Amino acid sequence: MNLRRLRNIVWKELLDLSRDKRTIFAAIIVPIIFYPTLGGLIGYMFKVQPAYIAVIDYDEGEYSRELRNILLNYSKYFGNINILANYTSEAQVLENPNIDLTLIIPKGFTENISSSLNGVGVVLIKPNVVSSKASEAQSLVEMAINALSNSIVKKRIEMALPNVEPKKFLNPIEKIVEYIGPGGRVASPEERFLFLTLKIFILGLYFSMHPAIAFVTDSVAGEKERKTLEALLVTPASRIEILSGKLIASLVLSGVAAGMNTLGVFLMYTFLFGGLIGVQIPISGGLGLIGIYAIDVFLTVTVTVSIALLISIVSGSVRSAHSNATALITVLALVMFASIYGDLEKIASQTLPILYLIPYAHSVLALITFVKYENGLILSIRHLLILALYTLVLIFFGARLFSGERILIAKVRRKGRRFRLKLFA
Amino acid sequence: MLAVEIRDLHRFYGDYEALKGVSFEIKEGEIFGLIGPNGSGKTTTLRIIATILKPSRGVVRVFGYDVVREADRVRKLISYLPEEADLYKRLTGVENLLFFAKMYGETSDEVKEMVKFGIEISGLGNRVYDKVETYSKGMRRRLALARTLMVKPKLAILDEPTSGLDVYASVNVRNSIKKFVKETGGTVLLSSHNMLEVEYLCDRVAFINKGVIIAIGSPDELKRNYNASNLEEAFVRAVESEFEKT
Numbered sequence: 001m002n003l004r005r006l007r008n009i010v011w012k013e014l015l016d017l018s019r020d021k022r023t024i025f026a027a028i029i030v031p032i033i034f035y036p037t038l039g040g041l042i043g044y045m046f047k048v049q050p051a052y053i054a055v056i057d058y059d060e061g062e063y064s065r066e067l068r069n070i071l072l073n074y075s076k077y078f079g080n081i082n083i084l085a086n087y088t089s090e091a092q093v094l095e096n097p098n099i100d101l102t103l104i105i106p107k108g109f110t111e112n113i114s115s116s117l118n119g120v121g122v123v124l125i126k127p128n129v130v131s132s133k134a135s136e137a138q139s140l141v142e143m144a145i146n147a148l149s150n151s152i153v154k155k156r157i158e159m160a161l162p163n164v165e166p167k168k169f170l171n172p173i174e175k176i177v178e179y180i181g182p183g184g185r186v187a188s189p190e191e192r193f194l195f196l197t198l199k200i201f202i203l204g205l206y207f208s209m210h211p212a213i214a215f216v217t218d219s220v221a222g223e224k225e226r227k228t229l230e231a232l233l234v235t236p237a238s239r240i241e242i243l244s245g246k247l248i249a250s251l252v253l254s255g256v257a258a259g260m261n262t263l264g265v266f267l268m269y270t271f272l273f274g275g276l277i278g279v280q281i282p283i284s285g286g287l288g289l290i291g292i293y294a295i296d297v298f299l300t301v302t303v304t305v306s307i308a309l310l311i312s313i314v315s316g317s318v319r320s321a322h323s324n325a326t327a328l329i330t331v332l333a334l335v336m337f338a339s340i341y342g343d344l345e346k347i348a349s350q351t352l353p354i355l356y357l358i359p360y361a362h363s364v365l366a367l368i369t370f371v372k373y374e375n376g377l378i379l380s381i382r383h384l385l386i387l388a389l390y391t392l393v394l395i396f397f398g399a400r401l402f403s404g405e406r407i408l409i410a411k412v413r414r415k416g417r418r419f420r421l422k423l424f425a
Numbered sequence: 426m427l428a429v430e431i432r433d434l435h436r437f438y439g440d441y442e443a444l445k446g447v448s449f450e451i452k453e454g455e456i457f458g459l460i461g462p463n464g465s466g467k468t469t470t471l472r473i474i475a476t477i478l479k480p481s482r483g484v485v486r487v488f489g490y491d492v493v494r495e496a497d498r499v500r501k502l503i504s505y506l507p508e509e510a511d512l513y514k515r516l517t518g519v520e521n522l523l524f525f526a527k528m529y530g531e532t533s534d535e536v537k538e539m540v541k542f543g544i545e546i547s548g549l550g551n552r553v554y555d556k557v558e559t560y561s562k563g564m565r566r567r568l569a570l571a572r573t574l575m576v577k578p579k580l581a582i583l584d585e586p587t588s589g590l591d592v593y594a595s596v597n598v599r600n601s602i603k604k605f606v607k608e609t610g611g612t613v614l615l616s617s618h619n620m621l622e623v624e625y626l627c628d629r630v631a632f633i634n635k636g637v638i639i640a641i642g643s644p645d646e647l648k649r650n651y652n653a654s655n656l657e658e659a660f661v662r663a664v665e666s667e668f669e670k671t
Contacts, residue, residue: 004527005527005528008524008527011524012516012520012524014511014620015515015516015520016513017516019515019516019556020515038433111491153635222635224511226511226512226513226514227507227508227509227510227511228510228513229574230472230477230505230509230510231505231506231510231525231569231572232528233477233499233501234475234476234477234503234504234582235525235528236497236528236529237528238497248565318624323468336586401547405477405478405479408472408477
């Protein structure tokens with residue numbers, strides 16, 4: 001290996017990369033602009049979007065008024081929820097498409113409750129199916145109804161059983177909830193958001209891969225397509241030197257992308273929670289998780305580089321290399337999306353061990369095991385090492401393909417016949 | 426000493442035989458032309474000599490070194506201009522030259538000397554400091570040729586050096602090749618289907634058709650042997666006479 005020539009190839013690749021606006025934009029600008037904006041936007045949209053609850057009170061009795069008052073009181077603590085109690089009919093409500101939920105208190109509500117100890121008042125709750133805030137509004141209404149029910153039951157107990165303490169009568173079981181972390185230790189309040197944190201991080205992992213695909217396909221298949229590769233292969237530089245130069249440049253890009261991605265995801269997290277609940281919450285898992293995430297992104301990007309490299313070597317054009325690499329990597333990365341809806345570690349270890357064969361499963365598992373187990377760091381490092389091993393194996397095969405004639409002659413299948421296509425003839 | 430020695434060269438692409446026992450020699454300091462129509466095997470022959478394809482059968486030596494077993498040694502002696510080869514578009518002309526010069530040069534003085542020579546051969550003047558993506562096709566071809574010749578290879582392999590260029594650009598390229606040979610004493614192997622160009626540039630010429638060498642000689646000898654007024658006519662008659670033999 002001639003270091004002078006290797007340095008020269010790396011210099012050329014990085015110079016070329018530094019002028020490739022598309023890749024720079026995707027690797028550096030997108031993570032630090034797009035992620036925080038996305039996080040902030042989701043949080044802000046959720047926070048500023050008002051919810052409207054229309055209350056139609058046909059009863060106008062003691063308990064219906066109490067229910068409206070409870071609703072008004074609770075809505076003050078429930079963010080941007082507005083109680084509109086001035087509607088007199090359902091037809092009026094239909095004229096306003098922004099109503100998220102309608103609460104109808106029929107005539108006789110108070111009378112039914114007051115008539116006997118067994119009396120039941122009925123209310124109608126009508127959430128709007130196209131509203132994103134309907135479930136939040138419904139929660140508020142149900143809380144208010146529970147509060148009123150408790151108050152009525154208390155009165156009934158005081159009336160029927162004067163010697164019984166209503167609170168204990170109503171709640172014969174007291175529940176104490178204590179969140180626990182790995183090893184049974186009591187979890188900190190922010191650790192209650194760990195599940196959500198992991199989802200955000202996994203999403204960040206997925207987005208980190210795409211700049212690398214673009215760079216590698218351009219660097220290898222692009223050289224073939226532009227016909228600069230042939231002249232390069234005839235220079236005294238060995239093919240291993242050429243490939244290593246391209247890989248080193250890719251690793252530099254991976255490192256930069258990993259740094260930017262980590263920063264971007266951190267900011268996204270901060271802005272998201274800032275928007276959602278109005279306060280900044282430190283990332284659960286702390287600096288350790290952020291460090292593991294940064295290494296994880298780097299190794300995920302390098303394994304992506306190796307897959308894209310293999311595909312680029314056997315592809316005849318940048319377009320086919322890019323589309324094939326993106327398709328394959330997207331299919332492999334489905335485990336990332338799957339892990340947003342379930343615990344991949346549990347699924348892989350108990351029902352689907354085949355998932356361990358997918359490199360990106362280890363990208364996800366490195367994060368999950370870190371937060372899930374007491375010895376999470378060791379388990380996480382094991383998954384990171386598997387990712388590194390995948391990279392080395394893929395690079396080994398890439399180097400073999402790059403050293404042969406395959407780099408210049410692509411094999412294609414057409415109409416069932418197999419033949420070789422001469423790319424440069 | 427022989428710059429290139431080829432004996433019974435065969436090359437298959439799957440079942441298709443692109444070269445069917447090609448044999449010829451090129452002397453040191455010669456400009457040798459390989460002439461033939463599209464698909465005749467010119468590019469395959471040049472790529473084998475340039476060490477990027479392997480022969481299926483036969484022997485190819487460059488300055489005595491075997492292109493398969495001693496490919497590393499061969500690559501230090503040659504430089505190759507592929508047909509329609511492009512450059513790194515986001516780099517400037519001089520950065521392209523510098524990149525290739527650093528592949529060959531051992532010291533920084535050597536690299537500087539190569540780049541200086543490359544700028545001179547390219548004839549691009551101050552445009553050499555602009556990004557290649559702003560160049561015309563002719564400018565790119567001149568720069569690609571300069572990149573090939575600036576390293577002063579013992580053997581320059583040029584595949585269709587003037588392909589797709591207009592008359593003026595073609596003349597510039599031919600003059601650059603002449604200048605290279607005059608100043609360095611290097612050997613040039615070029616392929617072309619432009620007979621006038623070959624007649625103007627080459628000391629000796631080989632006609633190749635369907636993977637077979639059908640005639641070799643100086644342009645004058647070939648014209649005389651086939652009783653032709655120009656190389657184009659000589660080539661057509663050589664193909665016809667080969668057809669009659671079979």
